[in-house]
Amino acid sequence: MSLDSEHSEFARLIAQHQRSIQGYILANVPRWGDADEIWQETSVRLWLEFDKFERGSNFAAWAIRVAHFEILTWRKKVSRSRLIFGEDFIECLADQQEQFTTPQAQDRLKALDQCLENSTDQQRELLSRFYEPDRQVHEIAEAMKCSVDAVYKSAQRIRKMLRQCIEHRLQNAELPS
Structure with missing residues (x-):
């Protein structure tokens, strides 16, 4: 796949599923500013790892899984805050989120x-x-x-x-x- 077509495919997929991914992040993070930071980090990670995405599979589910790990990274940085959800809860949300990415x-x-x-x-x-x-x-x-x-x-x-x-x-x- 050429770099231009890879750029185009990534842009199309990220635009198509942005709302679902951001919704997942917002469901797990108490502040908009933090969620925005995680969304930016997730977007960068998705682009850097796009070659690992299996074409034809569920992009939203894959992207939400990447966001999940970005949330865990963020949680480690702010672990002293009382407003952080537990890992079990985040795992449960990650599992449940797939139902919202269906056609x-x-x-x-x-x-x-x-x-x-x-x-x-x-x-x-x-x-x-x-x-x-x-x-x-x-x-x-x-x-x-x-x-x-x-x-x-x-x-x-x-x-x-x-x-x-x-x-x-x-x-x-x-x-x-």
């Missing part, structure tokens, strides 16, 4: 993106605030000038709408054109 999971993520694009600005804003790290629901309620219960109910309705939209898109995608 079906990727189809669900694509459907979610499409459903979010079709939702209103207000719905996206509420969800963005609702899932923002360190954001309290009472702060969202104050900003939106409504009750905490109203925020929870709105978020529940939006999640239900998104779930139905995703299921509808997935069912329609399976139908012959």
Whole structure:
């Protein structure tokens, strides 16, 4: 394989699976800055070891395994922190992460993106605030000038709408054109 085609293949694969890999890292690291540092180290390691990747196999699973080891390296550097997950927990997450790298999971993520694009600005804003790290629901309620219960109910309705939209898109995608 020529260097140019290897570059192209790596770029395509990393772009296709970046969200899954970063999601795994973020699930294991308490701070965004640390997760970003690990993502950068993981990206470099993936490129340096790309010749070891078995073409045709699951790139996301391989990349997540590389990220797993980068997380372990990071953990050793900051081992005095109380916010670090144990190795057993990280191993368990690594094993569970494979289910999110399947083509079906990727189809669900694509459907979610499409459903979010079709939702209103207000719905996206509420969800963005609702899932923002360190954001309290009472702060969202104050900003939106409504009750905490109203925020929870709105978020529940939006999640239900998104779930139905995703299921509808997935069912329609399976139908012959």
